[in-house]
Amino acid sequence: MLKLHDLAYFCSLYRLKTFTAVAKAFNVEQPTVTLAIKRLETSLQATLVFRNRSKGIIQITPAGEILYRHANRMLQDANLAQIEIKQYANHKIRFGLPPIIGSLYFPKIVNEVIQTGLLKNLEIDETGSQQLLNDLLGGKIDIALLATLLPVKNDRIKIDFLGSRNxxxxxxxxxxxxxxxxxxxxxxxxxxxxxxxxxxxxxxxxxxxxxxxxxxxxxxxxxxxxxxxxxxxxxxxxxxxxxxxxxxxxxxxxxxxxVPALPEKFNISVVTRKNYLPDESEKKFIEKLLLLKQKMA
Incomplete structure (x- = not known):
């Protein structure tokens, strides 16, 4: 079984390229990092790194490249799981709202949100859409109204398109x-x-x-x-x-x-993480956000 700590050491080694740098980053002894990599190689029955002891650097093998892609996602998912579990009992709706959408479009459905009694539960992160997408993927917020230049294609998020503007x-x-x-x-x-x-x-x-x-x-x-x-x-x-x-x-x-115009527009969508499980309050809130599609038509 792969351990998260071992994967964290490996991903850091992939980026930093030396065992010494990884040990320093995690404030551990170098043999701790070496043993972690050996455990991964034994478990996977594959060589992950080649060590150049004379130069003190390593080279990642093809198997190591494959592991890094998956391990990086596993560590991100584990971190998100911790965040979501801690937030589950909070009863707060962590919501990303860009300034333009907040001033122009969100007010169109704010009365419906008030009627549900959920307005007081909102923890609003107000910044631009580019930053909010990063906040969503990083677990800082769970639901967002985002503007994107083109319809979003990202296997890590769920998207409900509402409309576009020029x-x-x-x-x-x-x-x-x-x-x-x-x-x-x-x-x-x-x-x-x-x-x-x-x-x-x-x-x-x-x-x-x-x-x-x-x-x-x-x-x-x-x-x-x-x-x-x-x-x-x-x-x-x-x-x-x-x-x-x-x-x-x-x-x-x-x-x-x-004129001529690029295909990029101000595309507005309701966005959540792909595997995020909203509670009942969040489901009601998302339902109200989706009403914007009719109001923007």
Missing amino acids: FYIISAVDHWLATKSTVDFQQLKNESFISLNGKFIHEELLRLYSHQAHFKPKVVFETQSISTLKKLVARNAGIGLLVGDAVNQHDQLSLTKI
């Missing part, structure tokens, strides 16, 4: 773009950009459009605040790339459609 270039009302209904992204080569940071999918979309147009965007300011982004753009500090629904008539901003 992205636009936003500019001040006195910017030259304000008179344009459409713009080719190549025309923006000399423009200054205000950008949301890497916790949001917007930064990745800006990179994709720039790559297609063969130029590096001149990003003069990055922020994690959508409000700050809009205010700076309204003051003509630069232009931005933003989902259209995030702009309202009070923002003093113009929207310009990108």
